[in-house]
Amino acid sequence: MKIDIFKTKEELNRSFTEKIKEIIAGKESVTIALSGGSTPKSLFDYWTQLPEGEIDWNKIKFFWGDERCVPPTDNESNYKMTKEHLFNFISVPRKNIFPIQGENDPGPEAERYGKLLNQELEATNGIPSFDILMLGMGDDGHTASIFPHELKLWHSLENCVMATHPISGQKRVSLSGRVINAAKNVFFLVTGENKAEKVKEIIEEAEQAKKKYPAALVQPYSGNLYWFLDETAAKLLNH
Numbered sequence: 095m096k097i098d099i100f101k102t103k104e105e106l107n108r109s110f111t112e113k114i115k116e117i118i119a120g121k122e123s124v125t126i127a128l129s130g131g132s133t134p135k136s137l138f139d140y141w142t143q144l145p146e147g148e149i150d151w152n153k154i155k156f157f158w159g160d161e162r163c164v165p166p167t168d169n170e171s172n173y174k175m176t177k178e179h180l181f182n183f184i185s186v187p188r189k190n191i192f193p194i195q196g197e198n199d200p201g202p203e204a205e206r207y208g209k210l211l212n213q214e215l216e217a218t219n220g221i222p223s224f225d226i227l228m229l230g231m232g233d234d235g236h237t238a239s240i241f242p243h244e245l246k247l248w249h250s251l252e253n254c255v256m257a258t259h260p261i262s263g264q265k266r267v268s269l270s271g272r273v274i275n276a277a278k279n280v281f282f283l284v285t286g287e288n289k290a291e292k293v294k295e296i297i298e299e300a301e302q303a304k305k306k307y308p309a310a311l312v313q314p315y316s317g318n319l320y321w322f323l324d325e326t327a328a329k330l331l332n333h
């Protein structure tokens with residue numbers, strides 16, 4: 095686990111982008127699972143300001159770690175957010191974008207996407223393996239759309255699961271723990287004071303945290319787990 099703490103989102107975005115460029119360099123094609131919610135917005139906005147060619151978008155196949163079960167036109171949609179903050183400004187071949195189809199029935203869509211991952215990704219020990227997997231973390235310790243009240247979904251033998259938001263009841267489709275931990279490089283991008291308590295618990299009291307928080311169960315077999323934090327999210331860490 096590598097932890098980097100940044101004064102500003104801009105510095106975090108810059109450093110994360112350098113890491114992504116390192117991974118992309120020398121590869122013909124790269125698969126990335128994008129996280130949703132609000133944190134990635136500033137990263138995507140940053141990416142759209144980069145000089146032409148700084149990231150070779152044509153090399154990248156875009157997937158998602160989770161999606162809300164709403165139409166792609168709904169303001170809750172992670173796909174819509176990504177389109178508005180990224181895809182509307184960069185040229186990515188349509189064939190390289192693999193949305194979770196939030197408009198579909200959640201159960202069958204989880205199955206469809208799980209099969210798609212088997213078709214599109216290299217496998218590690220028979221499990222589809224992303225080159226880059228971005229994760230956010232909720233202030234309740236959820237990640238992707240695996241929430242504490244449905245911790246058992248993390249251990250599903252399926253690639254994707256149907257989940258439920260604990261407060262709104264909104265249905266979600268999410269990668270399961272097996273796919274998250276099969277990724278070659280996993281990046282938590284976590285900012286904001288409201289995340290500080292869980293960041294401390296998950297990083298400094300991991301054994302206890304694993305019993306409660308899905309985010310604590312992110313332990314990629316590759317060993318390549320990176321925490322990109324801003325100072326507010328990291329403020330309770332001891333060192």
Ligand code: 6PG
Nearest residue numbers: 130131132133230231232237238
């Ligand atoms: C989603 C995300 C979710 C998100 C966390 C953090 O669909 O909402 O994938 O896991 O990363 O909830 O969200 P914020 O970045 O908005 O704090």
